[in-house]
Amino acid sequence: PCIYFARGDCQNGSDCGFCHLDHGGRKAHLDKRNRDLLKKISLDDVLPLVLNIARSRALEMGILNEASGVLQVLENWSLTKSSAMSQMPEMRRLHIALKMLPLSALITLVLKKHHPAKSQADEACLERLQDELAQMGK
Secondary structure, eight states: OOHHHHHTOOSSGGGOSSOOSOOOOSOOOOOHHHHHHHHHSOHHHHHHHHHHHHHHHHHHHTOHHHHHHHHHHHHHHSOSSOOGGGGSHHHHHHHHHHHHSOHHHHHHHHHHTOOTTSOHHHHHHHHHHHHHHHHHTO
16 A cells, blocks of 8 residues: 555655555554654644544544534634644644544544643543544544
8 A cells, every 4th residue: 555645645646556545454543753742742732733633534524513512622722822833844744643543533632631720521522522433433
């Protein structure tokens, strides 16, 4: 399979010598470099990335209405200001890697990095959607 197509940036298109079909198999995961970056950055730096991807994924899956509560929680948690961190090349690589993750994994990532000051109701909403997505296999 074409590793560039899987990342969303194959420049060869139909002339590519590698397969562009989904081969299933191994679930998408973050590599060590991206996991280390996630440990270093704040939730405020990662939330805009996750929110953007989660909104797109919910729309693609046809569950935008069902996910609206969770998306609202992520929007409430997200800061409107842009940090210098978002311009780093490492963040672009992280964004590409996060796009490969299932929606349930994105929510898990936010829950693991959550601020203690966030409301328990918000966290419960995220956990509820995470459980529903896990049951659906998403």
